[in-house]
Amino acid sequence: MKLTLRVWRQKNADEPGAMSTYQVDDISQDMSFLEMLDTLNEELTLKGEDPVAFDHDCREGICGACSLVINGDAHGPERTTTCQLHMRSFSDGDTIDIEPWRASAFPVIKDLVVDRTAFDRVIQSGGYISAPTGTAPEAHATPVPKPDADYAFENAECIGCGACVAACPNGSAMLFTAAKVSHLNVLPQGAPERESRVLDMVATMDAEGFGGCTLAGECATACPKGIPLFSITNMNKEWLRATRKSGKR
Amino acid sequence: MLMALATRTDRRPSTIRTLWDSSVGKKTVMAVTGLIMLGYLVAHMAGNLKIFFGPGDFNGYAHWLRTMGEPVLHYEWALWIVRFVLLAAVILHAVSAAQLSRRDIKARPVKYVHKRPRASYATRTMRWGGIILALFIVWHILDLTTGTVHAGDFQHGQAYQNVVGTFSTWYGNTIYIVAMVALGLHIQHGFWSAAQTLGAGSRNRDRLLKTVANVLALVLTLGFIAVPVAVMTGLVS
Numbered sequence: 002m003k004l005t006l007r008v009w010r011q012k013n014a015d016e017p018g019a020m021s022t023y024q025v026d027d028i029s030q031d032m033s034f035l036e037m038l039d040t041l042n043e044e045l046t047l048k049g050e051d052p053v054a055f056d057h058d059c060r061e062g063i064c065g066a067c068s069l070v071i072n073g074d075a076h077g078p079e080r081t082t083t084c085q086l087h088m089r090s091f092s093d094g095d096t097i098d099i100e101p102w103r104a105s106a107f108p109v110i111k112d113l114v115v116d117r118t119a120f121d122r123v124i125q126s127g128g129y130i131s132a133p134t135g136t137a138p139e140a141h142a143t144p145v146p147k148p149d150a151d152y153a154f155e156n157a158e159c160i161g162c163g164a165c166v167a168a169c170p171n172g173s174a175m176l177f178t179a180a181k182v183s184h185l186n187v188l189p190q191g192a193p194e195r196e197s198r199v200l201d202m203v204a205t206m207d208a209e210g211f212g213g214c215t216l217a218g219e220c221a222t223a224c225p226k227g228i229p230l231f232s233i234t235n236m237n238k239e240w241l242r243a244t245r246k247s248g249k250r
Numbered sequence: 251m252l253m254a255l256a257t258r259t260d261r262r263p264s265t266i267r268t269l270w271d272s273s274v275g276k277k278t279v280m281a282v283t284g285l286i287m288l289g290y291l292v293a294h295m296a297g298n299l300k301i302f303f304g305p306g307d308f309n310g311y312a313h314w315l316r317t318m319g320e321p322v323l324h325y326e327w328a329l330w331i332v333r334f335v336l337l338a339a340v341i342l343h344a345v346s347a348a349q350l351s352r353r354d355i356k357a358r359p360v361k362y363v364h365k366r367p368r369a370s371y372a373t374r375t376m377r378w379g380g381i382i383l384a385l386f387i388v389w390h391i392l393d394l395t396t397g398t399v400h401a402g403d404f405q406h407g408q409a410y411q412n413v414v415g416t417f418s419t420w421y422g423n424t425i426y427i428v429a430m431v432a433l434g435l436h437i438q439h440g441f442w443s444a445a446q447t448l449g450a451g452s453r454n455r456d457r458l459l460k461t462v463a464n465v466l467a468l469v470l471t472l473g474f475i476a477v478p479v480a481v482m483t484g485l486v487s
């Protein structure tokens with residue numbers, strides 16, 4: 002198939018960027034979206050032009066490195082990661098707009114690559130449990146009810162890609178933070194830091210310049226891992242509980 | 251399971267500070283104040299419908315609003331308590347809305363080149379709808395409580411006649427009906443939204459909450475609009 006690509010090009014964080022138009026021919030329906038971009042980059046390299054910078058790593062939908070807003074949708078038209086999106090989702094002759102994640106907490110570094118270290122700082126402020134290192138604990142020592150295990154797992158699926166922030170009209174990180182809080186707060190292993198985790202992670206999220214939640218629901222629609230919007234409801238509940246409890250001390 | 255935790259030596263700020271400084275806390279303030287105003291509006295709308303029983307009933311009801319709570323409370327005290335709570339609610343709600351909106355806009359300064367429709371109409375109009383409601387509240391009080399901008403000749407204690415006066419003008423009807431449609435949209439998203447903010451929503455309860463939000467929005471909008479429509483059609487005069 003032949004495609005017209007309109008790609009955001011930006012030399013570095015300081016210089017203004019713009020959309021540039023490219024033609025690519027010989028694209029197979031079986032290529033992934035990233036392979037399609039690889040093809041474009043090979044052509045650009047042969048012509049002596051600067052290839053388009055974009056993030057990727059595992060290319061199997063589990064690491065959260067790939068990004069891209071494709072025709073206005075984070076990770077494109079299918080509910081999956083960009084690396085798992087295939088060109089059969091497009092038609093011959095299509096024009097495809099490719100833009101970076103947009104949020105002031107995710108500044109553009111180059112072309113389609115944004116700085117997502119704000120997520121790391123949110124995690125550092127509470128997305129962990131305190132457990133002694135050494136040999137693995139006996140698996141049956143701490144029973145976890147099945148519904149809790151399922152709930153934790155559903156939220157643990159978050160790969161930290163940032164599509165939720167990119168899709169949110171307020172550039173809010175509520176879905177990401179809620180997935181982490183919900184995952185750890187429901188488990189006995191997460192209990193010792195249950196209150197400080199949610200208070201600190203929400204405070205860091207605010208401090209990093211992410212927006213607030215207006216429950217528009219765009220995040221949960223964009224999320225490639227299907228983190229439910231109700232995880233945000235749960236984080237609100239955890240936050241209010243922690244605020245009440247820590248106020249008494 | 252024994253775990254070695256780092257001892258926190260820093261003290262957490264007060265609950266009020268935590269609430270006001272956090273985007274989640276400020277949203278809680280909006281949810282609580284929004285629900286207070288919503289509760290008031292249900293009572294207000296039901297009271298307004300007394301206009302269909304004629305001037306005697308309606309003016310009697312308006313008078314009762316001033317004597318309610320007696321003899322425990324003095325004349326008009328209960329009314330002033332309600333007014334004070336509502337004033338506090340509307341100010342907290344509007345200030346939180348403004349501050350949160352400013353934060354949200356700052357967090358997403360660059361728009362996408364490729365546009366596509368996002369979120370529902372009610373969700374997208376919360377801010378403009380809120381501004382319409384704020385302007386409406388000011389006009390409404392100056393019109394029917396103080397009489398400052400009233401069209402005809404305003405008389406305290408003559409609520410029925412004053413209402414008929416307002417809805418005998420085209421602009422009175424227009425302002426009122428536009429505001430009530432904005433109110434319906436605001437509540438349709440707002441009620442469900444407040445449930446999520448307060449942690450009361452869940453997958454199982456979602457359909458119920460959305461239904462209640464729709465019913466509340468519809469009943470309030472239609473209930474409030476019934477009065478100007480009745481005046482326009484001559485049912486109330």
Ligand code: HEM
Nearest residue numbers: 215280281284287288344347376380383384440443444447
């Ligand atoms: C002064 C006029 C008002 C302004 C400026 C205003 C503005 C807003 C804004 C900007 C939001 C946030 C929307 C979002 O999350 O996207 C909101 C939410 C809300 N408003 Fe208002 N509003 C006003 C009056 C009212 C009234 C009269 C009611 C009573 C029914 C109300 C009830 C609510 C509720 C229940 C919410 C949801 C809170 C939440 O999401 O937790 N508002 N309002």
Ligand code: SF4
Nearest residue numbers: 159160162163165224
């Ligand atoms: S919640 Fe979903 S969209 Fe957001 S970072 Fe996690 S996986 Fe990505």
Ligand code: FES
Nearest residue numbers: 060064065067084
């Ligand atoms: S490259 Fe790892 S999820 Fe897409």
